[in-house]
Amino acid sequence: MQEILNAFRLKGNPVFCQRFGEGHINETYLTTCDTGLSYILQKINTNTFKDPVGLMENVSAVTNFLAKNSEDPRGAMHIIYAKDGKPYHVDEKGAYWRMYDFVPSSICLQKAETTQDFYNTGLAFGRFQKLLADFPAATLHESIPKFHDTRDRYRQLKEAIAQDKAGRAASCQAEIDFALAREAEAGQIVEALESGRMPWRVTHNDTKLNNILLDYDTHEPLCVIDLDTVMPGSSLYDFGDSIRFGAATAAEDETDLSKVSMSLDLFEVYTRGFLTGCGGSLTELELQMLPIGAKMMTLECGTRFLADHLNGDVYFRIHRENHNLDRCRTQFKLVADMESKMDQMAEIVRQCAK
Numbered sequence: 300m301q302e303i304l305n306a307f308r309l310k311g312n313p314v315f316c317q318r319f320g321e322g323h324i325n326e327t328y329l330t331t332c333d334t335g336l337s338y339i340l341q342k343i344n345t346n347t348f349k350d351p352v353g354l355m356e357n358v359s360a361v362t363n364f365l366a367k368n369s370e371d372p373r374g375a376m377h378i379i380y381a382k383d384g385k386p387y388h389v390d391e392k393g394a395y396w397r398m399y400d401f402v403p404s405s406i407c408l409q410k411a412e413t414t415q416d417f418y419n420t421g422l423a424f425g426r427f428q429k430l431l432a433d434f435p436a437a438t439l440h441e442s443i444p445k446f447h448d449t450r451d452r453y454r455q456l457k458e459a460i461a462q463d464k465a466g467r468a469a470s471c472q473a474e475i476d477f478a479l480a481r482e483a484e485a486g487q488i489v490e491a492l493e494s495g496r497m498p499w500r501v502t503h504n505d506t507k508l509n510n511i512l513l514d515y516d517t518h519e520p521l522c523v524i525d526l527d528t529v530m531p532g533s534s535l536y537d538f539g540d541s542i543r544f545g546a547a548t549a550a551e552d553e554t555d556l557s558k559v560s561m562s563l564d565l566f567e568v569y570t571r572g573f574l575t576g577c578g579g580s581l582t583e584l585e586l587q588m589l590p591i592g593a594k595m596m597t598l599e600c601g602t603r604f605l606a607d608h609l610n611g612d613v614y615f616r617i618h619r620e621n622h623n624l625d626r627c628r629t630q631f632k633l634v635a636d637m638e639s640k641m642d643q644m645a646e647i648v649r650q651c652a653k
């Protein structure tokens with residue numbers, strides 16, 4: 300680890316380095332130097348991101364763009380370059396590492412502590428999307444092709460069922476049936492984009508609450524992080540994924556499903572924040588389909604957890620047996636709950652958009 304740390308232009312000598320955060324994909328470490336400055340070191344998951352150089356080009360371009368356009372210096376992540384001038388370092392085993400300043404006096408939440416926190420998240424992701432309207436989308440590499448093409452996620456799920464690599468299909472037939480019963484809905488968003496009825500935007504695509512940093516004291520939104528999946532997409536993806544994670548009444552991996560539902564109060568709070576942040580930039584169709592966005596992102600995420608469980612847990616990091624199946628179950632419970640609340644969600648969006 301010392302060798303890896305030494306490859307970067309740090310201010311001081313590292314005296315501490317420890318695993319950090321709760322991301323499912325990259326390997327994240329917090330390191331502190333004798334100068335008191337802290338850094339985030341990440342091993343890029345190249346199983347997920349096949350083109351780490353292109354990925355870092357995206358992240359550099361987006362962080363530079365955000366830095367230029369935000370007043371608070373903590374409003375954008377700051378890449379620490381390697382001593383050879385690259386925004387990443389390749390170690391002797393061929394692994395790709397990158398480093399950021401630890402955004403000072405910031406906090407990352409796994410769950411909103413107050414409704415105001417969740418409003419702030421909506422505001423920040425809405426502003427992020429509005430700001431990126433001027434970003435040159437054509438310069439972005441597609442870091443994960445078809446990332447939110449739900450039709451393709453179903454194709455992958457069916458492949459996982461057919462191959463049944465881990466021999467688990469028989470034990471999760473109820474979840475498989477739940478997913479397949481909704482396959483006909485999978486193309487709704489991507490078809491609206493492809494037909495030109497809905498605008499392509501530069502979106503974040505992974506808008507979990509823990510991909511945003513808030514000010515430690517005031518909980519004002521500071522900085523959107525985890526920029527690996529910034530790509531052209533739909534506003535529904537960003538809205539929907541935030542609802543999936545943040546408007547849920549329980550954690551993504553809760554095993555007591557009686558605790559899992561989608562809170563309409565939290566849905567309303569986030570919708571207000573997001574629409575304020577977007578500043579009137581969403582079209583009528585986007586507004587009308589926001590509730591569908593919430594449902595589709597949750598259904599898609601559930602199918603991804605299920606496919607990974609069937610494949611033997613090769614994509615999402617797990618911390619216990621059946622972890623991905625537990626995650627899949629919470630997502631499908633949320634989908635069922637959302638299905639019973641579609642009219643109320645639509646009414647909330649209409650009120651918030653007035």
Ligand code: ADP
Binds near residue numbers: 527
């Ligand atoms: P993953 O793709 O695995 O989710 P993230 O980039 O989201 O990785 O990082 C994981 C966690 O590390 C975040 O949820 C957050 O807690 C923390 N983190 C990442 N970057 C920073 C940063 N620049 N400053 C402070 N904390 C950070």
Ligand code: GN1
Binds near residue numbers: 323551600
């Ligand atoms: C992953 O990287 P992280 O933990 O922020 C995943 C998202 C999923 C999410 C589910 C690149 O997000 O797409 O929605 O887990 N990121 C990638 O919690 O696949």
Ligand code: MG
Binds near residue numbers: 509
């Ligand atoms: Mg993350």
